Amino acid sequence: GRVLKIETEIGSVVKAGQALAVLASPDFGQAQADARKAQADQQVARQALERQRELHAAGIVADKDWQQTQAEAARAQAEAERAGRRLAGLGGASDSYTLRSPLPGVVVERNLNPGLEFRPEQGGDPLFVVTDPTSLWLQLDAGEADVAALKTGEKIRLQVKQYPDEQFAGVIRHVGDFVDPNTRTIRVRGEVANTDRRLKGGM
16 A cells, blocks of 8 residues: 555554554455445346336246346345445445554554555565553562562562662562573563552663
């Protein structure tokens, strides 16, 4: 697709569902065309079904033809529903596709500029990175002797050199299952609340 407009900048606080960028996408255009065709086919099938119903009631149409018309109408309806779901999943029914944030947080990385064209097979960096800085992960390399005291759900307190006189409350979320053969430590992941956002990623 091609980037039409950037709706947010690095450092912006965004809500879940808030627009990040507006894109023009061939896939989105194709989905729109498919949905329009499916709706037209469904309308034609409904009209044919109504005609056949009247003729069948009058005894003019054979049961086999009536059943075939019913099956075609059901197929047209299913295809219209499938195309409509695909279009809704791509963002609605406008002429462009709006890329939205899936979660509330802060935009910490943006790898898009207006006019940029990209393809899924190109890979590379994500278009946007949105994170919630009010809750941070922490990683500990715990010694083997500490394993007995480290359990999932256990509360911990930590200090960082940037705030030497304070302690921050956290909780252990995961204790690794393997000892590093070189350092003889176990990787432990915890979580710490950061509602005032004083702690920064990478501290």
